Amino acid sequence: MWLASGPKVASQNIIAVRVNSSCVLVSWERIPNGKRRGLIQKYRVETTSREVQAPTQYLEIVGINVDSEFTITLEAANRKGFGPVIPTIPPQNVKEVNKTITSLFITWDVVPTNQNLELIPEYKVIYSLKSGKRDIHGSEVTASTVYINLTGLKIHRKYNIIVLAFNQCGDGPFSAMLSAKTDEDRPKAAPQNLSAERQNSTSILVSWDRVPNGKRDGTIISYRVNYTRSKEGAERMSKEVDKAKRLLLLTNLEADSEYAITVSASTSKGYGPASEPVKVNGT
Numbered sequence: 154m155w156l157a158s159g160p161k162v163a164s165q166n167i168i169a170v171r172v173n174s175s176c177v178l179v180s181w182e183r184i185p186n187g188k189r190r191g192l193i194q195k196y197r198v199e200t201t202s203r204e205v206q207a208p209t210q211y212l213e214i215v216g217i218n219v220d221s222e223f224t225i226t227l228e229a230a231n232r233k234g235f236g237p238v239i240p241t242i243p244p245q246n247v248k249e250v251n252k253t254i255t256s257l258f259i260t261w262d263v264v265p266t267n268q269n270l271e272l273i274p275e276y277k278v279i280y281s282l283k284s285g286k287r288d289i290h291g292s293e294v295t296a297s298t299v300y301i302n303l304t305g306l307k308i309h310r311k312y313n314i315i316v317l318a319f320n321q322c323g324d325g326p327f328s329a330m331l332s333a334k335t336d337e338d339r340p341k342a343a344p345q346n347l348s349a350e351r352q353n354s355t356s357i358l359v360s361w362d363r364v365p366n367g368k369r370d371g372t373i374i375s376y377r378v379n380y381t382r383s384k385e386g387a388e389r390m391s392k393e394v395d396k397a398k399r400l401l402l403l404t405n406l407e408a409d410s411e412y413a414i415t416v417s418a419s420t421s422k423g424y425g426p427a428s429e430p431v432k433v434n435g436t
Contacts, residue, residue: 167227175218177225180211184229197228197235224326240264240274240318240325244299247316249333254308254370257333260300264318264325274318274325278303283311283332308370309337337371340364340418340425344376344399347416347428354408354436359401364418364425371420378403379427383411409435 166182179198197204198212205212214225228235244261251258257280264274278301281291294301306312311334318325344361352358359378363369376394378401381387394401406412411434415427 167225169225176213176215178211178213179225181227192231195230239323240320243326244316244318244328247328247331252336254336254338255306256302256304257306257335258302259314261316263299274320277317277319280312280314282307283313306335308335310335337420337422339420339423340369342368343426343428344416344418347431349414349431349433351433355404355406357403357406357412357433359403359414361399361416371422373418373420375419376416377424378416380412380414383413411435
């Protein structure tokens with residue numbers, strides 16, 4: 154029978170058992186019928202590059218430190234050559250190259266294969282929303298390229314991202330974790346609990362609380378207090394306030410005028426909505 158190539162899949166259910174401090178016994182099951190593409194002639198254990206003639210399905214690996222971490226992979230061969238193995242190298246250079254308020258564009262380097270063109274690996278991208286010390290809302294997507302645009306994310310939130318290569322034999326090792334944050338936007342809400350009180354005939358003390366959590370959509374960098382005399386055609390005036398302060402004394406006001414006052418907050422993307430106006434009567 155003419156054989157097009159090596160076996161379609163790798164050997165199944167590889168088990169490694171520690172014999173002593175420098176020896177591991179590796180065993181495996183046969184490739185399923187229909188996947189062998191002919192008679193299996195030998196196996197190769199990649200950790201040592203040693204070959205085992207079929208039908209033997211075990212190998213003792215000696216002279217290693219079993220307390221250290223190492224990877225064992227196994228290839229099977231018919232007379233046309235060796236078949237595929239699970240990817241053994243994690244994707245390298247995982248990075249964020251672009252972002253919007255709800256998306257992260259992620260790239261990584263190609264994972265080398267064992268040159269079996271039937272099984273050029275695809276990739277799994279696993280990402281989760283970082284919340285305090287925990288990751289929540291884990292999701293997984295697949296990609297046939299070395300890039301992906303993760304969409305539908307939350308605004309100005311940090312995500313932990315890992316990538317792995319996989320083929321029909323199984324999943325390869327995880328990449329190093331990437332932490333990336335979506336871009337910020339203008340605040341969705343105004344500062345809370347705006348208060349304004351006359352201190353004397355020409356001054357008003359204005360104070361307010363922060364924009365609520367979940368509505369800031371970024372890092373607050375400043376506040377703006379707008380104030381206007383309650384008179385048709387009156388000019389609107391404003392003052393900028395540093396993010397560390399939530400208090401402003403308005404001075405040089407007209408004693409007999411009523412004023413309408415609002416406050417809004419800003420991120421690097423600009424100011425959000427203003428609060429409902431608070432009116433302060435004249436004296």
